[in-house]
Amino acid sequence: MGHVEKGSAVRLLVVDDEPHIADLVATVARYEGWQAVTACSGEAALKQAAAFRPDIVVLDLMLPDVDGFSVLDGLRAEGTMVPVVFLTARDGTADRVAGLTRGGDDYLVKPFSVEELMARLRAVLRRSTGPVWRRSVLEVADLALDEDTREVRRAGKLATLTPTEYELLRYLMRRSPAVLTKAQILDHVWEYDFGGRSNVVELVVSHLRRKLDDGHEPLIHTVRGVGYTLRRAAG
DSSP: OOOTTTTTOEEEEEEHHHHHHHHHHHHHHHHTTOOOEEEEHHHHHHHHHHHHHHHHEEEEEEOOSOOHHHHHHHHTTTTOOOOOEEEEEEOHHHHHHHHHHOHHHHHHSOOOOHHHHHHHHOOOHHHHHHSSSOEEEETTTEEEEEEOOEEEEEETTTOOOOOHHHHHHHHHHOOOOOTHHHHHIIIIIIOOOOOOOOOHHHHHHHHHIIIIIIISSSOOEEETTTOOOOSOOOO
């Protein structure tokens, strides 16, 4: 446990007594291409850890049977040094120090941003596995998007994108070379239905093309009557 083989999916165990939080984190991790399982108690966490052999653990301190420190002690007693990121509703410095002293790797106070948690997990994995852990960089042809720094480069040149442009591009690159409908893009990027006013997608795609495709091989293609895809041109 705790060693990520190059090219393999990260295995994440999420332990939280609030199922909706555990499921949300696991769902986001799966979207990132990770494997993720959940547990809602300390006992279940230790059983999942033994069966699933995670590369990293998100561990709530407040569990119904034992506290997160006891779960961590159980993991360490089995000889695993799997990295652990604690979650807690408590914001006391004593808890934070205790968690890190007892062998935790990072600490996040509820309520938290799932995006921040994923960034923390990636950082912990880089520290714990060294050069084997690869940065989360999406690449299509000479276009690269770094999910840690949010930098986008075309042929090595940095492109300045708005948050909406970045998220739409990230979605196209993650799903490349699939064709995404305007409805899918609206639902993912804006998270609600624009009532058929899909011209907002066309507008943002137009901005992206101007910033990324100008002077280069076009990568963002329109599939008439369907939507958009990001890929090299056929042939």
